[in-house]
Amino acid sequence: MENQLYRTRINKALKYMGEHLSEEITISHLADAAHFSPFHFQRIYKALQSETPYDTILRLRLEKSVFLLKHYRSKPIAEVAFESGFSSIENFSRQFKKRFAVSPSAFRKDKELQKSRIYQEQNEYDFYYTIEESRREGVREFPVTIEQVEGTPIALVRAFFGADGSGLLESYHHLMEWGEKRGFRLRGERCRFGMSIDDPDVTPVGLYRYDFALAVDRGTEGEGIVEIGEIPAGAYVTLHCEGTITDVAQAWDYLYQVWLPESTYLPLHYPAIEEFVKGPEEIGWEKFDIKCRILVRKGESL
Structure with missing residues (x-):
């Protein structure tokens, strides 16, 4: 261990x-x-x-x-x-x-x-295989909004993917148990988040990092593997997605491959955020109800 x-x-x-x-x-x-x-x-x-x-x-x-x-x-x-x-x-x-x-x-x-995972080898245990499959189906369109979001103090636990996609469940449950003991809200919008620290198109699967985060009171202290951070205030490109992992992958593809390049917004160097509208406690791990968010600023057309 x-x-x-x-x-x-x-x-x-x-x-x-x-x-x-x-x-x-x-x-x-x-x-x-x-x-x-x-x-x-x-x-x-x-x-x-x-x-x-x-x-x-x-x-x-x-x-x-x-x-x-x-x-x-x-x-x-x-x-x-x-x-x-x-x-x-x-x-x-x-x-x-x-x-x-x-x-x-x-x-x-x-x-x-x-648009590809740059020259990375695929294998049958690759967590991102389903994402690659979704890209072959073409890029779907999704409604997108720009939302002004307030800064949110968070507690977070970092997960490292195993070659088979393991590492997520343990990290998520650890954070939820930590939050429940301290009386933090565990359901509803603006309380549970996921953040991709690395680019899945570039990073080898076994080294890919993903943070699970929970909104906490300002001044909360971390403990053990639970760290304290903050989701910054700002303008976020926001897309609400409900469906399977394939739908989520297509939503992100639409934001990065279509919407952003055709917009007048530039993504800032901050992790992409998945805000869980409903989490696995409500709908399991096979379905997703999330808001995909990217912190942006106004800039030249790309």
Whole structure:
């Protein structure tokens, strides 16, 4: 059984990476963030993450660059490289092509490639296989609104997908039990959330992170693997979806492949949010009733 204290500390290192991708990140920085000795941090990190800290940093920087190339099409590639934390455009281009077998400029031009899970192997246990199947059915249209959302303090538990999609149920139930003991609201709108920390089109399944979150009172303190954060106030592109995992996948495809590119809004670098209107306690895990939300700002037409 994984040590919860170690997992909580490694999560702090991951959080530090995400917040400082455009800066130099050293083992000392990460060890300090995780409250581990630098002499032991790398071995502990690799034991829990199955990759080295520098592997993770490179992967996250490449994922951020994919996000920028997809959604900020007028941004120069050199700027994408530096914002993603690469020391030079040459280094960025080399690492991007090594990972994805295509140059950044070619990726930006190829919209079909942008819709795919970039050169990742599929297998019969791949949680995202059903999502890939849904894409073959064509992109459906959904009604979309822009909603102004107030900031919401949240408690969250991070789930790491296993190769078979495991890891979700345990994390969700842990958070719900934690919230119930403290008297927080567990049903209805604006109380239960899910957030994709990584891009499922880029991140290997076993490394994909998903946060379950619960609205809490401001000033609430975390405990163990339960951390405290906040969903920021702002304008959110919002799509209400009811149906199966295939319907949810098609809803996200519509937002990212059709609605956003044709709009005058730019997605901000904050995780996509799934707000559970009804949760598994009410409708099980086979059906979904969620609001898909993306934090945006007004910008040029893409």
